[in-house]
Amino acid sequence: MGNPLPLQLPVFSILSRLIEARSGLHYRQAHLERLASALSPRARELGLDSLLDYYYFLRYDPKGGEELDRLVETLVNHETYFFREDQPLRLLVDTFLAPMVEAGARPRVWCAAAASGEEPYTLGMLLGERALLGKVELVATDLSRPLLEHARQGLYGGRALRAVAGTIADRWLEREGTRHRISAALREAIAWRRVNLVDFAEIEALGQFDAILCRNVLIYFGDLTTCRVVDQLTAALKPGGLLLVGASESLTPLGTSLDSVERAGAFFYRKSA
Numbered sequence: 001m002g003n004p005l006p007l008q009l010p011v012f013s014i015l016s017r018l019i020e021a022r023s024g025l026h027y028r029q030a031h032l033e034r035l036a037s038a039l040s041p042r043a044r045e046l047g048l049d050s051l052l053d054y055y056y057f058l059r060y061d062p063k064g065g066e067e068l069d070r071l072v073e074t075l076v077n078h079e080t081y082f083f084r085e086d087q088p089l090r091l092l093v094d095t096f097l098a099p100m101v102e103a104g105a106r107p108r109v110w111c112a113a114a115a116s117g118e119e120p121y122t123l124g125m126l127l128g129e130r131a132l133l134g135k136v137e138l139v140a141t142d143l144s145r146p147l148l149e150h151a152r153q154g155l156y157g158g159r160a161l162r163a164v165a166g167t168i169a170d171r172w173l174e175r176e177g178t179r180h181r182i183s184a185a186l187r188e189a190i191a192w193r194r195v196n197l198v199d200f201a202e203i204e205a206l207g208q209f210d211a212i213l214c215r216n217v218l219i220y221f222g223d224l225t226t227c228r229v230v231d232q233l234t235a236a237l238k239p240g241g242l243l244l245v246g247a248s249e250s251l252t253p254l255g256t257s258l259d260s261v262e263r264a265g266a267f268f269y270r271k272s273a
């Protein structure tokens, strides 16, 4: 693999801006070494011996856009697992979605950074346990095409499934060798799409939702991008709709038109009715 190629500050600045414009991922100067280590193998693979040349390739070569997508793929954090931060999901189902269905509605829920699918499948399992699967429209999206393909296949190993209770596993998972596949009924209950959260036309095309999950992704964006994305998510919420962010994320310091609502220790952001 070799040592990282040198990355001078001005080159770091233009490269990190290019990456941020494409994906929202924000790199501070303290991340310079990390970025140099991530970019160097890709530059070398293309036969380039400087990161400035790599920048020019990304920016001006006809294949630059494809390469930028491939690069972003190596930079994003894909960590997720079934039943991660499940308490807010249970509350969403029990106190928000179930009453809506009882009142005759078919709520729409969007899982906006679904990674390899563990989060929307968890929500689907919780809905299924209350006989609500199929009565709630589930849309799951991510930036990463390979992760979305993994999600569609629905095949997982023990690490992803480490927090799944036995009774749930028996109902929704089928053993395939050393791994488990999500049952067809659950796989078919979710519509998978590629959506880049910094591409606002793509968000708008999805329509309006009663609830949006955007968890553990805003943390990788800069403040300005986060504010813009949250504005778009707010516009994509129906009046009275809820936005859920990750347990370690908070919109309050940045300011938002959404109301912060606490339910049983979990925080939701609600659009005024």
Ligand SMILES: C[S@@+](CC[C@H](N)C(=O)[O-])C[C@H]1O[C@@H](n2cnc3c(N)ncnc32)[C@H](O)[C@@H]1O
Binding pocket: 022, 023, 024, 025, 076, 077, 078, 079, 080, 081, 084, 112, 113, 114, 115, 116, 119, 141, 142, 143, 144, 147, 195, 196, 197, 198, 214, 215, 216, 217, 246
């Ligand atoms: C750490 S995972 C979070 C998965 C899940 N939401 C959870 O909380 O477990 C972050 C995901 O955000 C996705 N992501 C990063 N930038 C994105 C963007 N601009 N648009 C859409 N998804 C993005 C990554 O591909 C990755 O799958």
